[in-house]
Amino acid sequence: MNTDQFLVKSNLKFIDTVSFTSQTPSNIALVKYWGKSNPQIPKNASISFTLNNCHTITTVDFIKKEKSDEVFFNLCFEGEQKEEFKPKIAEFFKRIQAYCPYILDYKMMINTENSFPHSSGIASSASGLSAIAMCLVSLEKKLNSDLSKEFINKKASFLARLGSGSASRSIEGPLVVWGKHPEIEGSSDLYGIQFPYKVHPFFENYQDVILLVDKGEKQVSSTIGHNLMHRHPYAENRFLQANENLSKMSKILQEGNSKDFIALVESEALTLHAMMLTSNPYFILMKPNTLEIINKIWEYRAENNSKICFTLDAGANVHVLFPENEKENILEFIENELSKYCQKNHYIWDTAGFGAKML
Ligand code: DP6
Numbered sequence: 398m399n400t401d402q403f404l405v406k407s408n409l410k411f412i413d414t415v416s417f418t419s420q421t422p423s424n425i426a427l428v429k430y431w432g433k434s435n436p437q438i439p440k441n442a443s444i445s446f447t448l449n450n451c452h453t454i455t456t457v458d459f460i461k462k463e464k465s466d467e468v469f470f471n472l473c474f475e476g477e478q479k480e481e482f483k484p485k486i487a488e489f490f491k492r493i494q495a496y497c498p499y500i501l502d503y504k505m506m507i508n509t510e511n512s513f514p515h516s517s518g519i520a521s522s523a524s525g526l527s528a529i530a531m532c533l534v535s536l537e538k539k540l541n542s543d544l545s546k547e548f549i550n551k552k553a554s555f556l557a558r559l560g561s562g563s564a565s566r567s568i569e570g571p572l573v574v575w576g577k578h579p580e581i582e583g584s585s586d587l588y589g590i591q592f593p594y595k596v597h598p599f600f601e602n603y604q605d606v607i608l609l610v611d612k613g614e615k616q617v618s619s620t621i622g623h624n625l626m627h628r629h630p631y632a633e634n635r636f637l638q639a640n641e642n643l644s645k646m647s648k649i650l651q652e653g654n655s656k657d658f659i660a661l662v663e664s665e666a667l668t669l670h671a672m673m674l675t676s677n678p679y680f681i682l683m684k685p686n687t688l689e690i691i692n693k694i695w696e697y698r699a700e701n702n703s704k705i706c707f708t709l710d711a712g713a714n715v716h717v718l719f720p721e722n723e724k725e726n727i728l729e730f731i732e733n734e735l736s737k738y739c740q741k742n743h744y745i746w747d748t749a750g751f752g753a754k755m756l
Pocket of ligand 1: 428429430443522560564619710
């Protein structure tokens with residue numbers, strides 16, 4: 398694997414103090430990443446819709462200092478120092494140091510906030526780590542102006558992946574593939590790429606309403622979760638199936654077959670949970686209300702000949718996916734019939750978006 402391309406090869410022209418602010422979204426996988434090997438290499442390829450409203454805004458102030466052996470940074474989350482978030486970020490900096498040696502030349506004051514409530518069960522690692530990655534590559538561009546936009550995005554995704562796998566899929570949009578796959582040209586285990594084929598108009602501006610069934614801390618951290626796939630009896634078949642599902646999904650996205658889309662997306666969600674139900678130790682991550690919602694979605698779909706479907710992350714919240722032309726009716730259905738299964742009736746409306754931006 399060619400990671401050399403991400404090393405800094407030219408001389409950098411250091412400057413004293415500079416700040417960058419990025420806004421990067423969360424994403425929702427249609428074919429799931431679950432299982433990885435070192436260093437953050439996925440066991441199968443995955444694809445996701447990049448979101449829009451659920452995002453992180455991060456400012457990094459880079460203050461020039463003497464070069465040191467250790468990374469120096471400070472982290473404020475929504476205006477407060479957050480010591481508990483620091484180890485994950487410190488680990489991230491350690492992993493990327495070889496590719497961003499300039500982080501040893503600066504103090505980094507990181508200020509970050511999410512558009513979604515902190516304890517909402519929405520994974521913030523994808524948007525959070527991709528936001529820091531965007532600020533780092535922006536600094537690199539400033540210190541070495543020869544870098545192309547294409548390279549900057551690729552490197553941002555490469556760095557973000559080393560912080561959190563799914564973060565590699567938050568730089569571009571609206572559909573991103575991460576993981577090498579023979580039928581997806583240009584795909585790589587090292588970074589996410591925009592889905593490279595023409596997508597059927599049916600999927601344009603696709604809608605995702607996130608029903609917050611359980612706002613608590615994640616019951617299974619992603620590190621523990623991915624590790625459960627190491628000695629899992631069904632792991633090898635699952636990785637094969639996921640890659641086959643990505644082939645199918647690629648065709649569906651190009652041809653616009655909504656029936657196949659629904660079947661594949663829901664099956665992927667349930668398979669992800671099936672992996673956790675059958676691991677050692679085992680976990681049930683759905684809550685009773687998750688199932689209530691799924692059944693209601695199925696009823697609504699049958700009664701209204703709708704294209705509504707659901708997907709799940711590694712938790713109890715439900716992502717309700719549907720095409721834009723059903724927006725009005727489905728938002729009404731969610732408000733009237735589904736919001737009562739959410740904690741404090743709370744849900745978040747989102748749409749597929751275009752990835753990271755610098756503010
Ligand atoms: C269930 O990206 O959170 O959301 O690489 O350990 O940070 P790490 O894992 P993470 O895993 C996300 C898994 C998932 C499915 C997906 O987004 O593909």
